[in-house]
Amino acid sequence: QVQLMESGGGLVQPGGSLRLSCAASGSISTIYAMGWYRQAPGKQRELVATITSGSRINYADSVKGRFTISRDNAKKTVHLQMNSLKPEDTAAYYCNLVSRDIGGEIWGQGTQVTVSS
Numbered sequence: 001q002v003q004l005m006e007s008g009g010g011l012v013q014p015g016g017s018l019r020l021s022c023a024a025s026g027s028i029s030t031i032y033a034m035g036w037y038r039q040a041p042g043k044q045r046e047l048v049a050t051i052t053s054g055s056r057i058n059y060a061d062s063v064k065g066r067f068t069i070s071r072d073n074a075k076k077t078v079h080l081q082m083n084s085l086k087p088e089d090t091a092a093y094y095c096n097l098v099s100r101d102i103g104g105e106i107w108g109q110g111t112q113v114t115v116s117s
Contacts, residue, residue, distance in 0.1 A: 002026035002102055004095045009111030016115070017083045022095030022108055024076040033098040034071055034078035038091035038113075048093065049080060062088075085115045 008020040020036065035050030035058075049059045049069040057069060068081040078095065095108035 002028045002097070002099075002106055004097055004106060004108035006093070006095045006108040006111040009093060009113045011114045011116065012085055013117050014085060014087060014115055016085050017081070018085065018113060020080040020082065020093055020095075020111060020113075022078045024097055028076065028097075028099055028101045030101055031073070031076060031097060031099045033096075035096050036069065036078070036080045036093055037096055038089075038093045039110075040091040043091075045094065050096070051078065082113070085113075087115045089113060090115050 003025050004022055006022045008018060010018060012018050031053060033050050033052045036048040037045050038048050039045040047060050048063055049067055051057050051069050051071045053073060066084045071078045090113060092110040092112050094110045096105055098105045
C-alpha cells in the first residue's frame with residue numbers, strides 16, 4: 001500500500017519561511033507527478049505547486065516568486081520551500097502523488113500551516 005507522509009508545517013510570523021516535505025512509501029516505482037495543494041477553512045482545495053517526473057513545474061499565481069517546489073525522484077520525495085509567507089497562506093497543506101502504479105492519485109493526511117503575528 002502506498003502512503004504519503006508529510007512534515008514541516010507549523011506556526012510562523014508573516015514574512016517568515018517554512019519547508020514542507022512529503023515522502024512516498026510502499027510499492028511504487030513510477031511516479032508521474034507530485035505536488036502540494038491547500039485548503040483554508042470554508043474554501044475549496046486549491047493547487048499550490050506541482051512537479052512532474054520530467055521536472056515540469058506549475059505554480060499557483062498567488063505563490064509565484066515566493067514558493068519553490070523540488071523533487072527527489074530516487075527518494076520519492078517532494079519539498080515545498082515557502083518564503084515571504086502571508087496570513088492568506090494559512091491552510092492545511094496536502095501532498096498529492098499521481099502514478100499509473102496506483103491507477104490514479106493519492107493524498108497525504110495534510111499538515112497545518114498558520115501564518116500569524
